[in-house]
Amino acid sequence: xxxxxxxxxxxxxxxxxxxFSFIKFNPPxxxxxxxATNDHNAVLVEIGNKGFSEVKVDDVLVNGNEEPLNxxxxxxxxxKGFILTDTFDEEAKEYGIHDIENVTIKPDSAPxxxxxxxxxxxxxxxDKSYGINVVHNKVIEKVNIKYSYLGISFDExxxxx
Numbered sequence: 001x002x003x004x005x006x007x008x009x010x011x012x013x014x015x016x017x018x019x020f021s022f023i024k025f026n027p028p029x030x031x032x033x034x035x036a037t038n039d040h041n042a043v044l045v046e047i048g049n050k051g052f053s054e055v056k057v058d059d060v061l062v063n064g065n066e067e068p069l070n071x072x073x074x075x076x077x078x079x080k081g082f083i084l085t086d087t088f089d090e091e092a093k094e095y096g097i098h099d100i101e102n103v104t105i106k107p108d109s110a111p112x113x114x115x116x117x118x119x120x121x122x123x124x125x126x127d128k129s130y131g132i133n134v135v136h137n138k139v140i141e142k143v144n145i146k147y148s149y150l151g152i153s154f155d156e157x158x159x160x161x
Contacts (some may be wrong), residue, residue: 020152028149029055031158032111035084040139042086044074045132045158048110051149055105058153059146062136070135073103078114078123082131097133105130 028051035044049055062068074082075096083095109128117123134143145156 023051023150023152027154027156028053029105029145029147029154029156030110030112031145031156032115034158034160035082036140036160037084037086040141040161041137042084042133042135043140043143043160044082044084045134045143045145045160046082046111047105047130047132047145047156048112048114049105049107050110050113052107053150054107055147055149057100057103057105057132057145057147060100060132060134061144061146062134062140063138063142064144066136066138068134068136068140070133071100072097072133073100074098074129074131074133075103076129076131077125077127078118078129079125082129085133086135088133100132103130 028049030048030050032046032048036042060068060071072088075098076082083092085092088097106128109130114127114129117127132145134140139161141161143158143160147154
């Protein structure tokens with residue numbers, strides 16, 4: 001009996017280590033299209049979730065470790081698209097501009113999957129597309145997205161310029 005319990009415990013530990021390793025080596029957040037203003041002080045990074053659970057963006061830094069001047073998340077759909085802006089006025093609000101802490105990224109929202117639906121003509125307004133709008137007082141060369149998935153922290157670095 002004791003041998004069975006020990007084998008069960010070891011099996012569970014091995015399975016958990018395997019799941020953790022799989023998630024760590026296959027991060028769920030993926031980036032897609034990147035847009036920038038002419039001066040590269042405002043950037044839009046399309047992101048999505050290829051995992052099976054929600055992703056929560058915890059922080060976004062630019063050019064290594066600098067806090068951006070303004071940071072928003074767009075929640076749109078493939079039919080509507082995104083708006084690239086350095087101001088978040090009334091026109092921009094029509095594109096689903098939200099504070100980044102109020103948005104969780106739903107599963108199966110990877111940009112490549114969205115593009116495939118558009119190409120196949122199977123996309124709908126119910127499909128969710130996500131984009132991070134970053135505004136800074138200097139040229140944005142890199143965007144570092146810090147996020148969590150199933151309680152595990154990740155960093156996704158997107159090169160802009």
